[in-house]
Amino acid sequence: MFILDCKDRRPLHVKIYNQIKNQILSGKLIPNTKLPSIRNLSVELSVSRNTVEYAYEQLYTEGFIYSRPRSGYYVSLLDQEYISRPCRKTATLIEPAFGDGKTFSFDFHPACLSPESFPGKIWSKLLTNCLQENPEQFTLYCDPQGEFDLRYEIQRYLERFRGVSCDPEQIVVCCGLQDSMSILAQILLGNHSAFAFEDPGHWIPRSVFQNYSFLLNPIPVNSDGISLDYLKKTNSTVIHVTPSHQFPLGNVMPVENRLRLINWAENVGGVIIEDDYDSELRYHGKPIPALQGLHPEGDIIYVGTFSKVLSPALRASYMVLPYRLLSIYNKLFRNYAATVSLLEQRALYKFMRQGYWERHLRKMRTMYKKKHDALIQSIDRHFGDQVKILGQGAGLHVVLELANGFLDEKDLISRAWEKNVRMLPLSDTYQCKNYYPTRVMLGFGRMNPDELEKGIELLSQAWNL
Ligand SMILES: Cc1ncc(COP(=O)(O)O)c(C=O)c1O
Structure with missing residues (x-):
């Protein structure tokens, strides 16, 4: 969007030219973006078509924009070195949530649904x-x-x-x-x-x-x-x-x-x-x-x-x-x-x-039960009595409690990451930080039974269990 500063006393076409040029140089207008047509921009800014035409001609002559026949003007691809990156004016940078931004082959996120489940x-x-x-x-x-x-x-x-x-x-x-x-x-x-x-x-x-x-x-x-x-x-x-x-x-x-x-x-x-x-x-x-x-x-x-x-x-x-x-x-x-x-x-x-909702509910319950049971079996197979499972039998996740003396939550999660396995920290759910460091959440909604088995196997390797 272009706004003309009424305190700026320069001619209108110069103000339009400057705004577009600055937006191109700051990276706000990226290469190949189509500019508004001369007619639309003149209506939008309540200026004559000639004014916009002057501004566009100047930008065109200097190579900031190019034209496509019967289509309009577009932002040119300029040498990246001379274009400053758009800078975000956020007050504080918030750290991304655990695992956000990274993709994992095995995802134990507790609130993700099965990829093919949406009707x-x-x-x-x-x-x-x-x-x-x-x-x-x-x-x-x-x-x-x-x-x-x-x-x-x-x-x-x-x-x-x-x-x-x-x-x-x-x-x-x-x-x-x-x-x-x-x-x-x-x-x-x-x-x-x-x-x-x-x-x-x-x-x-x-x-x-x-x-x-x-x-x-x-x-x-x-x-x-x-x-x-x-x-x-x-x-x-x-x-x-x-x-x-x-x-x-x-x-x-x-x-x-x-x-x-x-x-x-x-x-x-x-x-x-x-x-x-x-x-x-x-x-x-x-x-x-x-x-x-x-x-x-x-x-x-x-x-x-x-x-x-x-x-x-x-x-x-x-x-x-x-x-x-x-x-x-x-x-x-x-x-x-x-x-x-x-x-x-x-x-x-x-x-x-x-009636789709009721049918969908039944289908989801059957599907997630299979995943739930597969997860429990995999945990039994790979961890045996070295772990206790909490909260099984419902929902989309269980909590795994490892016997004392094992790694703490941070190590458990970062070792899992190294094996490309995502888990979220249970400690985030605690207000008072007197949580059990050897408990972790395992969501089973995202993966199929084979992936759950592989994911648990990788965790047992990562944690040396
Ligand atoms: C305790 C609890 N309440 C509610 C929700 C659902 O939240 P929303 O309806 O915002 O997706 C969740 C989702 O994980 C939850 O864990």
């Missing part, structure tokens, strides 16, 4: 249907809370498969965990000031609530979920939990503790945020119903996502607000715009409505 053909058919059937709907803003049809389908699914009891009116369509957490932090800010969360746990809820100035209270996780005795000693009145599959350790909160947690919330006027992020993927035994279903009238917010079974790239998730909080949501957010595009929402609605 691309069906999705593209549904997208096309949405576009053809009612193109007019894309000329309007859509419901900020999410399309009603989609919320209706989500409600039916939650009631049937997760034991969540709610109306479609209570559902808010969000674009992922950080979106839902930001909305919640703003809703809760008026009446609450301290936020409790599982430690270890997902880093997004605590970051978001901290950004809204909540005091943070990390609560240690035990085999029954969080330590309720610890929670009661804090001043928190809001808690984020993953009761059906604790992230990242995989524990299930038994019903007795769920009821005690609900009781705690009632006593302190508190709010429970139940994050049911991967409950679709349970491979053995019956699915564990949501905590929300135990007390639907209570202040329990249920949060779910399409990231684990369908796609983390679509950025589609949802939450169920109790009616009391829904009225605050309506006051605060009625003038906001939707965060998930109408096209995606309509496609998702059709995906659920036409």
